[in-house]
Amino acid sequence: MTKKVQTAISPTRQEDYPEWYQQVVRASDLAERSPVRGCMVIKPWGYTLWENISRSLDDKFKATGVKNAYFPLFIPLNFLEREAEHVEGFAKECAVVTHHRLEKGPDGGLIPAGLLTEPLIVRPTSETIIGESFSKWISSYRDLPLLINQWANVVRWEMRTRIFLRTSEFLWQEGHTAHASAKEAQERTLLMLDVYADLAENHLAMPVLKGKKSPAERFPGAVDTFTIEAMMQDRKALQAGTSHFLGQNFARASQIRFQNQDSQEEYAWTTSWGSSTRLIGGLIMTHGDDDGIVLPPMVAPAHIVLLPIFKNEAEKPMVMDYVESLARELRDQPYGGRSIGVEIDDRDTGGARGWDWIRKGIPIRVEIGPRDISKNAVFFARRDRGHREKTSMERSRFVSEIPGLLSEIQESLFEKARMFREVHTREIDDKKSFYDFFTPGGDSEFEIHGGFARSHWCGSDDCEGRIKDELGVTIRCIPLEEPPEAGRCIGCGDPSDRRVVFAKAY
RNA sequence: CGGGGCGUGGCGCAGCCUGGUAGCGCGCCUGCUUUGGGAGCAGGAAGCCGGAGGUUCAAAUCCUCUCGCCCCGACCA
Structure with missing residues (x-):
């Protein structure tokens, strides 16, 4: 089921x-x-x-x-x-x-x-x-x-x-x-x-x-x-x-x-x-995803949260010692021109604790319990991956690899966003396709559709204005560093020498 | 500012049509039990229903006005 x-x-x-x-x-x-x-x-x-x-x-x-x-x-x-x-x-x-x-x-x-x-x-x-x-x-x-x-x-x-x-x-x-x-x-x-x-x-x-x-x-x-x-x-x-x-x-x-x-x-x-x-x-x-925000490590308010896990008060001092010394080691690591930001969350709120940090978008969550300590390891999850996808890693290796890991997350976020933009960017040369692209096709009130249309524009305010009136779509920019290309304006069909980017905008 | 929707404990909502002074889930607090995962049980705190008028014996529920929020549009970082 x-x-x-x-x-x-x-x-x-x-x-x-x-x-x-x-x-x-x-x-x-x-x-x-x-x-x-x-x-x-x-x-x-x-x-x-x-x-x-x-x-x-x-x-x-x-x-x-x-x-x-x-x-x-x-x-x-x-x-x-x-x-x-x-x-x-x-x-x-x-x-x-x-x-x-x-x-x-x-x-x-x-x-x-x-x-x-x-x-x-x-x-x-x-x-x-x-x-x-x-x-x-x-x-x-x-x-x-x-x-x-x-x-x-x-x-x-x-x-x-x-x-x-x-x-x-x-x-x-x-x-x-x-x-x-x-x-x-x-x-x-x-x-x-x-x-x-x-x-x-x-x-x-x-x-x-x-x-x-x-x-x-x-x-x-x-x-x-x-x-x-x-x-x-x-x-x-x-x-x-x-x-x-x-x-x-x-x-x-x-x-x-x-x-x-x-x-x-x-x-x-x-x-x-x-x-x-x-x-x-x-x-x-x-x-952001359906579990909250996802913070790029380069700007994240903190990079890592340590979540101590202990079954009883007797285990707590040992776990906390391990956690605090780990935090110190991590904070000594440089990343992106500052040191690694580490939070320790020892609230006794069960699994809900981890979800708070998922929603807050912290790049890395680390769970530390007696089992990890006995192996001298850490058990961690990345915010850019599924929340069940967790990895055990030897402690010193984790500490030394953390800057690289954060860089990897940073890179993966950028790449994912770049791919998203690429998939939803189209070169459109005929008016009907252009209008279809920006017209909702489903029956859902909040349907997400369209994207960036790279189309020709004659340069007139009239064409731009008409498209804005009819579709709510505006010229976002005339991209720099792009060679001229001959074509026909998506609005009026007049000659155009370059493509511009049309989209709905905030 | 125009059109639409909505304002009920921290969050999400039910109740409003068929008036009788408020309920659910989550969260929060306490205790016990649990503990590699958004825990279970028991007890508890918290709202007077956006605000102001009005109708009525009685209004979250009806009427008027007002404030605010959300969506679409116009405008904008």
């Missing part, structure tokens, strides 16, 4: 993907919703993950000469007004501070008082306020390039929020640079895109496509926006990081000028680039 495989998360991805996502976030103990509309509480397991991600990124930024700084949370209204497209892009989702005091109201409650002469907006992004500083810091070509990053929270009053993927407040970094030439700024834009791709692929084990955004998808005020796009397990695309070449638009708006070597005054060329806690959402949807 076969019974349905029991999963730790219900519903499964297949049954109801959006609900699965919510449940996984909860079950993995990463974060929870807060009483504040659209905002989340990031719990220690999730925050440590974010710390690991942000530390890796920070190191990479610094390796390219970027320095960190910090700018105000509040931006005067008139700053935002300086760049026309920028205003238009963000005006609809700004939190605005209008008062600076609270007074007792007639009903005893507090009411805002002390109207500000000029409202302040809570930063949705900081181009304008940082531009203001840049304009003061830069006067000569000798001051360039200026390479600044800030780690901050920002607020975008979104209509619809999803934990980690789109929250009203989120944590991110925003890099802002100023250069003496367009070429240098463009190179910086692409360099930072490479940094994001490196982080995504080598730390998050999340394969990404690097590409340029179509004009319709560009950052408000940018000349060019570049993106890394990942495919989630519902086959939708997730924009996981963006890098913008801002030309002289913001320099003009913020009066960022410098004197060049010919004593001529010029506007600087600027860039900005950002990535956020959304990466965690991407991580969940790239590797």
Whole structure:
């Protein structure tokens, strides 16, 4: 008699993907919703993950000469007004501070008082306020390039929020640079895109496509926006990081000028680039399964959990000694630029204990009982394999092989995700196939279908817009590093010289 | 903001149509028994049913308003 495989998360991805996502976030103990509309509480397991991600990124930024700084949370209204497209892009989702005091109201409650002469907006992004500083810091070509990053929270009053993927407040970094030439700024834009791709692929084990955004998808005020796009397990695309070449638009708006070597005054060329806690959402949807999240070792808050097993109190000291000394040895092992993170969970909660760690996605679970100790061995399971698949290994060998084992897991996660993307990416050249690809065929409400369609596009906003209206599918990016190819636009049939990637998106 | 759905102990839900002040599973606490695996038995804590009004002798159940959440759409990292 076969019974349905029991999963730790219900519903499964297949049954109801959006609900699965919510449940996984909860079950993995990463974060929870807060009483504040659209905002989340990031719990220690999730925050440590974010710390690991942000530390890796920070190191990479610094390796390219970027320095960190910090700018105000509040931006005067008139700053935002300086760049026309920028205003238009963000005006609809700004939190605005209008008062600076609270007074007792007639009903005893507090009411805002002390109207500000000029409202302040809570930063949705900081181009304008940082531009203001840049304009003061830069006067000569000798001051360039200026390479600044800030780690901050920002607020975008979104209509619809999803934990980690789109929250009203989120944590991110925003890099802002100023250069003496367009070429240098463009190179910086692409360099930072490479940094994001490196982080995504080598730390998050999340394969990404690097590409340029179509004009319709560009950052408000940018000349060019570049993106890394990942495919989630519902086959939708997730924009996981963006890098913008801002030309002289913001320099003009913020009066960022410098004197060049010919004593001529010029506007600087600027860039900005950002990535956020959304990466965690991407991580969940790239590797998570029906038992919870699966953490790539490079960013996992901890790598190994040791689960002591003893039949009675008499055995406990011996087991705990073994466990604690093993933990010490493991923590001495290096992995991914830090030491191995080891948790010891000696709660006496039976088998449920192991499932907590499965849901939390820890890469390796190790069970240690008297039987292992007598053999001087450990009994372990990998999160990227079935939960019943466990291996016994001699202790010292386990300790010395652990860095390699973690690398293997990291690699296997990436490879699995890459294969998934490959299987669900199609070159599509006729309109009917294209529409079929993005049209649900089954009767399930949450059917997962489609994927990435690599198709030709004539370059017109009209074609792009029509496909968006009719199918909810957008151009995710125009991939970089791909040779031109002659073809016909999937929308209108006009000649096209390259393929672009179409997909439904988060 | 438009369409749809939903708000009942920490989580998932039943009850609502046919009003009579709350129930199930998991989790949690205590004890005993178990122990290489999401344990068994017994006992227990925890909700006044999102909020506010109204109808009624009586409302989780009916009516109105409101807040929030989820899905689709529009918009976005």
